[in-house]
Amino acid sequence: MNINKETLLDMSVSKIISEYPFMVSFLENHSLNIEANDKRTLSTYLSSLDSEELEDKALDTEILVNQMVEFIEQMLGFLGSNENRVESLTIIAGQDKSGDKETFGSFKVKAGEIICIVGPTGSGKSRLLADIEWAAEGDTPTKRKILINDAKPDKKWRFSISEKLVAQLSQNMNFVMDLTVYEFLELHAISRLVENRDEVIKKIIEAANHLAGEKFSSDTAITSLSGGQSRSLMVADVAILSNSPIILIDEIENAGIDRKKALNLLLDEGKIVLMATHDPILALMGNKRIIIKNGGIAKIIEVSQDEREILADLEKLDKKLLLMRNKLRNGEILNA
Numbered sequence: 001m002n003i004n005k006e007t008l009l010d011m012s013v014s015k016i017i018s019e020y021p022f023m024v025s026f027l028e029n030h031s032l033n034i035e036a037n038d039k040r041t042l043s044t045y046l047s048s049l050d051s052e053e054l055e056d057k058a059l060d061t062e063i064l065v066n067q068m069v070e071f072i073e074q075m076l077g078f079l080g081s082n083e084n085r086v087e088s089l090t091i092i093a094g095q096d097k098s099g100d101k102e103t104f105g106s107f108k109v110k111a112g113e114i115i116c117i118v119g120p121t122g123s124g125k126s127r128l129l130a131d132i133e134w135a136a137e138g139d140t141p142t143k144r145k146i147l148i149n150d151a152k153p154d155k156k157w158r159f160s161i162s163e164k165l166v167a168q169l170s171q172n173m174n175f176v177m178d179l180t181v182y183e184f185l186e187l188h189a190i191s192r193l194v195e196n197r198d199e200v201i202k203k204i205i206e207a208a209n210h211l212a213g214e215k216f217s218s219d220t221a222i223t224s225l226s227g228g229q230s231r232s233l234m235v236a237d238v239a240i241l242s243n244s245p246i247i248l249i250d251e252i253e254n255a256g257i258d259r260k261k262a263l264n265l266l267l268d269e270g271k272i273v274l275m276a277t278h279d280p281i282l283a284l285m286g287n288k289r290i291i292i293k294n295g296g297i298a299k300i301i302e303v304s305q306d307e308r309e310i311l312a313d314l315e316k317l318d319k320k321l322l323l324m325r326n327k328l329r330n331g332e333i334l335n336a
Contacts, residue, residue: 008042009046011041013036013042014036016042085111089272090106090150091128092145094138094144094145095143096142112267113273114273114275115272115274115286116289117273118289122144124292125292128297129166131144132146134168135148146268153165166246166274169247174288175223179222180218180221181220182205185205204236208235211265213222236265239265245271245272247274248276250276259285263275284308287303288301
């Protein structure tokens with residue numbers, strides 16, 4: 001909902017705090033200690049303040065309301081409101097490295113879909129991802145255009161520091177901060193002004209341990225996490241706390257985590273997942289796969305029923321391989 005001065009003045013104090021909980025700190029910073037269940041409209045509440053009280057607090061009600069509107073708009077922009085939800089991403093064809101036009105016309109991806117990106121090293125996978133992250137408007141080497149929710153994207157997706165269209169999960173991930181897992185997640189939660197931080201942090205750690213081969217606790221130092229544990233933590237953090245609507249996963253097959261569970265977690269949070277992979281299991285887990293050649297999108301393939309059946313066979317083999325790997329790790333002898 002768009003907020004303006006008139007709308008805000010007509011809202012009850014309790015509704016303002018309920019819809020915009022960050023306003024509590026704003027009001028306290030202006031020495032306005034109000035009850036969260038105050039049913040009076042903001043206009044009525046401000047009218048109840050006598051002139052001496054306003055003078056003591058150096059407040060001008062008109063200026064204050066304008067500041068409140070501006071603060072709400074800025075915070076909603078930072079946190080990402082439901083109005084900013086990305087329901088679909090559309091890629092409009094551009095050209096390959098030779099200048100030949102891509103032939104697919106346009107390609108729409110909807111929230112909750114997994115799209116795999118396949119192609120040899122240097123084929124142009126990173127360029128496609130950069131076009132999406134930059135919300136290209138025909139101004140990149142590929143000349144592609146990106147639409148968000150069937151429209152030209154808002155400039156915030158290109159220039160806002162807080163509102164990133166894409167969050168990336170790389171196979172190479174190292175922590176250097178001397179913090180525990182809890183402290184690390186707490187910093188992120190505070191930056192997002194999360195109210196129920198303990199509950200959210202607990203949810204992230206539980207989700208991460210659901211993905212990792214070896215569990216860790218909230219007081220584990222993040223610098224002591226293994227590669228698989230680090231990536232499971234970041235997958236859970238991105239899924240639950242990040243407001244980026246599109247997730248790019250780079251070669252999760254080498255991440256040392258349960259990849260299927262990781263994808264399901266991201267999809268449960270309504271993200272669009274773009275996954276660069278060489279793993280046939282992951283490539284077949286997606287709804288569609290984009291084939292990149294010579295810097296261009298050469299083909300878009302929808303996963304067929306035959307491929308789904310092949311995927312089931314591959315998953316059985318993968319499960320058997322995982323079982324053998326765990327036995328070897330635990331010092332057991334493999335039998336034929």
